[in-house]
Amino acid sequence: MSDPTTPVPSAVxxxxxxxxxxxxxxxxxxxxxxxxxxxxxxxxxxxxxPERLARWIGYWEGDPSTGRIQFFMTAxxxxxxxxxxxxxxxxxxxxxxxxxxxxxxxxxxxxxxxEEDGVTTLTFRQVLGPSDDARNIGPGWEYYLERLVxxxxxxxxxxxxxEPYLAGLADHYEQAQANAS
Numbered sequence: 001m002s003d004p005t006t007p008v009p010s011a012v013x014x015x016x017x018x019x020x021x022x023x024x025x026x027x028x029x030x031x032x033x034x035x036x037x038x039x040x041x042x043x044x045x046x047x048x049x050p051e052r053l054a055r056w057i058g059y060w061e062g063d064p065s066t067g068r069i070q071f072f073m074t075a076x077x078x079x080x081x082x083x084x085x086x087x088x089x090x091x092x093x094x095x096x097x098x099x100x101x102x103x104x105x106x107x108x109x110x111x112x113x114x115e116e117d118g119v120t121t122l123t124f125r126q127v128l129g130p131s132d133d134a135r136n137i138g139p140g141w142e143y144y145l146e147r148l149v150x151x152x153x154x155x156x157x158x159x160x161x162x163e164p165y166l167a168g169l170a171d172h173y174e175q176a177q178a179n180a181s
Contacts, residue, residue, distance in 0.1 A: 014164050015139075015142060015143075015164055015168045015169055017138075017169050017172045018032050018033055018034060018145070019124075019141070019142065019173075020176045020180075021128065021134050021173065021177045021179070021180040023180055024125070024127065026108065026127045027127060027128065027129075028132075028134075028177065028180050028181070029126065029128060030124075030137055030141065030173070031123060031124070032124045032138070032141050033122060033123050033124070034121075034122045034124075034145050034148070034149060035119055035120065036119070036120045036122065036152060037119055038119075038120055039093075039115060039118070039120065040093045040094060040113040040115035040120045041092075042120075043120045043122060043152075044094075044113060045093075046148060046151070046152060047096070047111060047122075047148075052151075054074060055151045055157070056075070056144070056147040056148045056151045057073060057147065058071060058075060058080065059071075059072055059074065060072070061082075064087060067087050068085065068086055068087065069085050070082040070083070070084055071084075071085050071100065075144065075147065075157075083100045083102060084100060084101075085098040085099070085100045086098060086099045086100070089110070093113060094113050094114070095112050096110060096111055097111075098110075105129070105131075107126060108126065108127040109124075109125070109126050110125045122145075124141060128177070133177075134174065134177035135170045135177070138172070138176070139165040139166045139168075139169040139170055139173060140166075142165050143160065143166075146160050146165070
């Protein structure tokens with residue numbers, strides 16, 4: 001018999017972390033995973049085709065065969081400044097890596113897709129520089145990837161709110177970064 005004065009948890013009330021910070025070849029790496037009941041090629045399209053990418057984070061312009069594109073992050077602004085991405089690896093539909101910089105910050109981003117029995121696991125990575133704070137970056141990527149999940153499930157991305165991700169996951173990523181040091 002349960003004590004009626006003690007609330008019984010009925011559901012998770014905030015974002016759940018899907019990532020950590022690991023030591024990789026280039027140092028500390030933020031690593032976040034998601035799984036999708038879909039073929040790797042379909043998930044790849046959600047991550048690389050400008051029209052599908054625009055549904056959850058932004059879009060790109062340019063000719064990827066040159067090794068460079070301009071990315072516009074529309075999830076944060078209706079009039080975003082373009083960021084140049086240098087593509088360092090592109091192996092459809094399984095691996096992508098690219099570098100970008102904004103001001104003094106350089107970001108090294110990558111994702112891998114692994115498919116098994118109709119389920120694709122997305123593993124997103126960002127190399128963390130000495131001044132990068134996983135306390136902010138981790139929740140940010142959790143938020144964007146949850147927007148991807150929402151789009152793929154047919155939900156409105158506007159229902160995914162930023163504030164709960166920062167408030168609920170910042171401590172997790174701060175501790176993960178401290179443990180990886």
